[in-house]
Amino acid sequence: MLNLQHIHYAYTQTDSLNDISLTIQVGEAVAFMGPNGSGKSTLFKLINGLIQPSAGQYYFKDQLVDARFLKKPAQATVLHRAIGFVFQNSDVQLFNETVRAELAFGPEQMGLDPDEVQTRVDDCLALLQIEHLADRVPYQLSGGEKKLVALGSVLTMNPEIIVLDEPFNGLSAAYQTLIIHLLQQLNQAGKGLLIASHNLAQVKQVAKRVVVFNEDHQVTHDLPLAKLEQEPELQRTLALL
Ligand SMILES: Nc1ncnc2c1ncn2[C@@H]1O[C@H](COP(=O)(O)OP(=O)(O)OP(=O)(O)O)[C@@H](O)[C@H]1O
Numbered sequence: 150m151l152n153l154q155h156i157h158y159a160y161t162q163t164d165s166l167n168d169i170s171l172t173i174q175v176g177e178a179v180a181f182m183g184p185n186g187s188g189k190s191t192l193f194k195l196i197n198g199l200i201q202p203s204a205g206q207y208y209f210k211d212q213l214v215d216a217r218f219l220k221k222p223a224q225a226t227v228l229h230r231a232i233g234f235v236f237q238n239s240d241v242q243l244f245n246e247t248v249r250a251e252l253a254f255g256p257e258q259m260g261l262d263p264d265e266v267q268t269r270v271d272d273c274l275a276l277l278q279i280e281h282l283a284d285r286v287p288y289q290l291s292g293g294e295k296k297l298v299a300l301g302s303v304l305t306m307n308p309e310i311i312v313l314d315e316p317f318n319g320l321s322a323a324y325q326t327l328i329i330h331l332l333q334q335l336n337q338a339g340k341g342l343l344i345a346s347h348n349l350a351q352v353k354q355v356a357k358r359v360v361v362f363n364e365d366h367q368v369t370h371d372l373p374l375a376k377l378e379q380e381p382e383l384q385r386t387l388a389l390l
Pocket residue numbers: 160161165183184185186187188189190191192237
């Protein structure tokens with residue numbers, strides 16, 4: 150479904166993604182681990198079409214995603230609807246006046262009828278146990294509450310792949326458990342998950358494949374979780390990230 154070939158990306162002079170090649174199949178749950186600044190968020194921005202590679206090719210469903218593809222709004226919309234992105238910093242994601250409006254925004258933009266929008270919003274509020282926040286101003290919520298609303302605003306769009314950058318940061322233990330269960334259910338229902346996390350224990354509960362970056366912004370390991378379980382040395386390294 151996603152195919153990256155020899156991708157480089159540089160914000161300035163030096164590469165933040167250094168020759169990344171990856172293929173991600175429909176419905177895969179993949180965790181991305183690595184030191185701070187190794188390139189995980191940059192990769193996610195690229196996958197979501199927010200930045201384009203300096204070199205290399207990115208294909209989404211066999212379609213080359215480049216500046217020309219993204220310049221056409223109808224094409225960019227196909228990508229943005231298929232891939233939902235929960236940002237590391239929820240503040241950049243939340244801009245509506247109420248939580249309910251925030252969750253309704255995506256499906257409204259998709260042109261769904263008001264009853265369907267309402268149903269999706271109510272379902273997601275219940276799923277995330279945030280009904281009590283429905284009429285609050287997103288900007289005034291706590292960090293953890295904002296994260297849940299950001300996730301809700303993506304879930305109401307029902308994307309094929311959900312990209313989550315540090316989804317557990319700032320959440321209470323109870324909410325971390327709730328999100329882990331929710332992600333497990335979404336994956337069982339066929340949704341692809343791409344998750345950046347520094348928490349190996351949580352990664353093991355959600356992902357079935359782990360991709361590891363190093364400080365030189367390269368992928369050093371790409372292995373199924375079952376294989377990782379047989380590599381105690383690598384697990385020790387990942388547990389310290
Ligand atoms: N807007 C930017 N301008 C310049 N450099 C940037 C920008 N965003 C990120 N970088 C640099 O790109 C590299 C990769 O950053 P990125 O945010 O992708 O890392 P990360 O693996 O997600 O890190 P973390 O685990 O801390 O979230 C880092 O060296 C970072 O300093």
